[in-house]
Each structure stands twice: as structure tokens, then as C-alpha cells.
Amino acid sequence: MQDLHFLSATRLARMIRLHQVSVEEVVAAHLARIAVVNPALNAVVQSNPEQALASARAADKAAARSEWWGPLHGVPFTIKDWIETDDLICTAGYAARIGYTPAADAIVVARLRRAGGILLGKTNAVSGNEVYGLTNNPYNLAYSPAGSSSGEAAIIAAGGSPFGLGSDSGGSIRQPAHNCGVAGLKPTTGRVPLTGHYPRINVMNDPRTVIGPMARYVEDLALVLPIIQGVDWRDASVVPMPLAEWRLVRLGGLRVAWCTDYQDITPPNDIVRTVRAAVDALVAADLAVEERTPPMVEYTYQITRDYWNRPEPESWEEWDAGDETRLTSLEVEQHLFLWDRFRRALIAFMEEFDVILTPAAQLPARPHNDDPGHIAYTLTYSLVGYPAVVVRCGTSEDGMPIGVQVVARPWRDDVALAVAAYLEKELGGWQPTGLAV
Structure with a gap:
């Protein structure tokens, strides 16, 4: 049998349910894998192995009585250090929070646990933060995973966790997924509650940020999304x-717009070659494919920069915008006008297309401290809130993973997952890293 730590969460759940493997074996295998790879990666920054094993033994006793906790019964997972847990320190990478353990789980964590999942640990956020330092890319330790969900992508790629949760404001699930060769889903904005995310997200100020799953296999993104989605009666942005069902999506006949050049960005040949391989695979599956660039994408960075210059308090309850010079009220109104015009242009474009296919980033993974390139490809679809999946479809000239981004219409997360799963099957998806196996 293949090593347990390289199996999908979906397969592990099935094997546990059929009593083909114990939960304790599964959890122990992943803890052992973390012990092997984490010293090189610095991806898992907080953990309690004894507690995880105790939970595994409790899950095995329940299974012996035919008491099943949910679809994730006994399946281990990890959590980005921006998403709170009530039993592990959550610094979010800030020195001021060293030693801080939240009073409650984030809603998404509570839902994973109620579904039977077992928490292995917290993963580094924003590689190079002031608390935990750099996280290394498992395909080349001198390279960066990039993005704020960097530790999550790295430990999943290396086999230390079958799946986990990250968060994404402009590409922070999708860029590290691309750089580390795993799959990542940015759900439609408003599908998954943000309650328990730090920094606090006030959706009236920030309609870009989402929590979403990361895994080696697209089927695991689809397994996790129904568990974490839905109204929690705390986050007022969540829509019921x-x-x-992603498996019921009929690919033939879907209309796909694809592009590689974007604004003034021209990616290198290995990125272009990977996107064209994905296009060829979609043509072979009878999708209607057309090379088209969405309108107004040249405004992506302007809108994002203006957003960054708006006041944004860190508390849900108290207004404290600090004393930095920010946009005036008139400039904020102008920014919102441009942002709304941008959203209207994109939704009109989506009347013609079911899917947009783009690179996940301008460049493959780069060495630490190198310019990682532009992420306008992902920023665009954060500004409009569309679902997007990144899946590995190629390899760079220096051996690093290359992902493509599959964007679907709002609320059609199922379509993005179905197209990404097909590309994964045709073009290889996740591949083992060079770390010890």
C-alpha cells in the first residue's frame, strides 16, 4: 500500500470507514512525516502530537462501536496560523500575540472537528514573519512558497497533512498552491464564514478575503468545501x-476564455507552455475555448492599491484607523465607484463564458528574497469574488511546479472544481517532492 501520508483525505476517510486502517495509524503516520520534513521546511509552527493521538484513539473507539463523527472521521488536517484554534497558540505571525491561545475555534475549524477531523497543528503564515521566520519550498529549500498561506502549502506538498485551510485576499491560497504544486480553492466570496480569522475581516471594508481549503488533490477540496460553508449567524456576509455537486458538471460545451498576457505582464515560456497544455486538454474534452482577455483588468492594481490606502480597523467592535495618512473620503468614494465599474464589466464578460483560464502567477516559485513577480491574475478575481481553483499542470525549466487558475462564475464553485479535477487527471497534478520519502 502507498504510504498513508501521500493518500488523499477522501481515500483516508474511506479506508477508515471500511476499517482498513486505524485512525491512530493515520495520525501517527502524518506526525512522523512532519517530524521528518518540518525541520527543513519550518511549515508547522505549533502542534500537540499527544493530543492528536489521543483524539485518534477516541475516534478508533467510536468507530469500533459504529459511531461515526462525520465525513472526516479520523482524517488529520492543519490550519493556517491566521485561523484561530482554542487549543493551540495563534500568533498570526505577530510578536504581540506570542503565547496567545484563543478562547474559541474559528467557525471553520469547529466544523472540521464536528465532521470528525483531527487537528495536527498550525502552519506558518507570511513566510518570513517576525515570530517564526521563513518557510521553505519543499521542491527546493532555497525557494519560497510565497503568499500568506505559505506553511500550509509547504506541509501539504511534503505529505505532512492531507489537507488544510488557508485564507486568500489577493492570491494567498492560490500563489503558494502554484509554488508548491498543490491544489487550492478560493471559494465564492460569502460562501464560507470568516468568524475567527485574524486579522479580523470586516466584510464591508474587505469583500476580498475568504477562507478556503488546500490539498494535494482536487477531490479533497470538494470534500471539505461543503463542510466549512454556510451561515454561522456571526458573519453577516455569508449567503445561504x-x-x-461538482461530479455532475458536464464539461462538454462549457465556454472557456483563456489568456496569458495580462495588463503589461508577459509570463515566461514555461508558464505559457503550461497554460497552452491546459487549453489543449480542454479542447480535447469538447469545451468551447477562445483566447480572450477579460475587460478592465488593467485597473486591477490601481483598485487594489487604493484599497490598501483606505482606513481599516483591526477590531470588529472598536473603530481605530490609526494616524496614518490615508485616502480622503472623496478618494474613497471614487475608489468604490471604480471598483463597482470593474465588477460590472467582469460580470458582463461572464455572460459569455462559464470559465476563465489563466496562469496562477507571472513566475514559478523563486528563491527567497527574489522578486516573485506579479499576481494580477489572482488579484482580479478577488476583487470580484469569483471562485477559483489552482491546480498543478506543469513544471518550470528549473524543476518547480506550475499551476493554472480556473475561475468560474460566482457561486459555481462546482464548475471550477470539475474543470480543475479534469486538468489534474490529464496533466498530472501534485507530484512528490525531493524531500525524503
Whole structure:
């Protein structure tokens, strides 16, 4: 049998349910893998192995009585250090929070636990933060995972966790997924509650940020999304929108717009080659594919920069914008006008297309402290809130993973997952890293 730490969460859940493997074996295998790879990666920054093993033994006793906790019964997972847990320190990478353990789980963590999942640990956020330092890319330790969900992508790629949760404001799930060769989903904005995320997200100020799953396999993104989605009666931005079954999506006939050049960005040949391989695979599956660049993408960075210059308090309850020079009220109104015009242009474009296919980033993974390139490809779809999946479809000239981004219409997360799963099957998806196996 293949090593347990390289199996999908979906397969592990099935094996546990069929009593083909114990939960304790599964959890122990992942803890052992973390012990092997984490000294090189610096990806898992807080953990309690004894507690995880105790939970595993409790799950095995429940299974012996045919008491099943949920679809994730006994499946281990990790959590980005921006998402709070009530039993592990959550610094979010800030020195002021060293030693801080939240009073409650984030809603998404509570839902994973209620579904039977077992928490292995917290993962580094924003590689190079003041608390935990750099996280290394498992395909080349001199390279960066990039993005704020960097530790999550790195430990999943290396086999230390079958899946986890990250968060994404402009590409922080999707860029590290691309750089580390795993799959990552930015759900439609408003599908998954942000309650328990730090920094606190006030959705009236920030309609870009989402929590979403990361895994080696697209099927695991689809397994986790129904568990974490839905109204929690705390986050007022969540919409009770049904989630369609991704396996029922008929690929033939879907209309796809694709592009590689974006604004004034021209990616290198290995990125272009990977996107064209994905396009060829979609043509072979009878999707209607057309090379088209969405309108107004040249405004992506302007809108994002203006957003960064708006006041944004860190508390949900108290207004404290600090004393930095920011946009005036008139400039804020102008920014919101441009942002709304941008959103209207994109939704009109999506009347013609079911899917947009782009690079996940301008460049493959780069060495630490190198310019990582532009991420306008991901920023655009954060500004409009569309679902997007990044999946590995190629390899760079220096052996690093290359992902493509599959964007779907709002609330059609099922379509993005179905197209990404097809590309994964045709073009290889996640591949083992060079770390000890």
C-alpha cells in the first residue's frame, strides 16, 4: 500500500470507514512525516502530537462501536496560523500575540472537528514573519512558497497533512498552491464564514478575503468545501447559497476564455507552455475555448492599491484607523465607484463564458528574497469574488511546479472544481517532492 501520508483525505476517510486502517495509524503516520520534513521546511509552527493521538484513539473507539463523527472521521488536517484554534497558540505571525491561545475555534475549524477531523497543528503564515521566520519550498529549500498561506502549502506538498485551510485576499491560497504544486480553492466570496480569522475581516471594508481549503488533490477540496460553508449567524456576509455537486458538471460545451498576457505582464515560456497544455486538454474534452482577455483588468492594481490606502480597523467592535495618512473620503468614494465599474464589466464578460483560464502567477516559485513577480491574475478575481481553483499542470525549466487558475462564475464553485479535477487527471497534478520519502 502507498504510504498513508501521500493518500488523499477522501481515500483516508474511506479506508477508515471500511476499517482498513486505524485512525491512530493515520495520525501517527502524518506526525512522523512532519517530524521528518518540518525541520527543513519550518511549515508547522505549533502542534500537540499527544493530543492528536489521543483524539485518534477516541475516534478508533467510536468507530469500533459504529459511531461515526462525520465525513472526516479520523482524517488529520492543519490550519493556517491566521485561523484561530482554542487549543493551540495563534500568533498570526505577530510578536504581540506570542503565547496567545484563543478562547474559541474559528467557525471553520469547529466544523472540521464536528465532521470528525483531527487537528495536527498550525502552519506558518507570511513566510518570513517576525515570530517564526521563513518557510521553505519543499521542491527546493532555497525557494519560497510565497503568499500568506505559505506553511500550509509547504506541509501539504511534503505529505505532512492531507489537507488544510488557508485564507486568500489577493492570491494567498492560490500563489503558494502554484509554488508548491498543490491544489487550492478560493471559494465564492460569502460562501464560507470568516468568524475567527485574524486579522479580523470586516466584510464591508474587505469583500476580498475568504477562507478556503488546500490539498494535494482536487477531490479533497470538494470534500471539505461543503463542510466549512454556510451561515454561522456571526458573519453577516455569508449567503445561504446551495453548493452544486461538482461530479455532475458536464464539461462538454462549457465556454472557456483563456489568456496569458495580462495588463503589461508577459509570463515566461514555461508558464505559457503550461497554460497552452491546459487549453489543449480542454479542447480535447469538447469545451468551447477562445483566447480572450477579460475587460478592465488593467485597473486591477490601481483598485487594489487604493484599497490598501483606505482606513481599516483591526477590531470588529472598536473603530481605530490609526494616524496614518490615508485616502480622503472623496478618494474613497471614487475608489468604490471604480471598483463597482470593474465588477460590472467582469460580470458582463461572464455572460459569455462559464470559465476563465489563466496562469496562477507571472513566475514559478523563486528563491527567497527574489522578486516573485506579479499576481494580477489572482488579484482580479478577488476583487470580484469569483471562485477559483489552482491546480498543478506543469513544471518550470528549473524543476518547480506550475499551476493554472480556473475561475468560474460566482457561486459555481462546482464548475471550477470539475474543470480543475479534469486538468489534474490529464496533466498530472501534485507530484512528490525531493524531500525524503
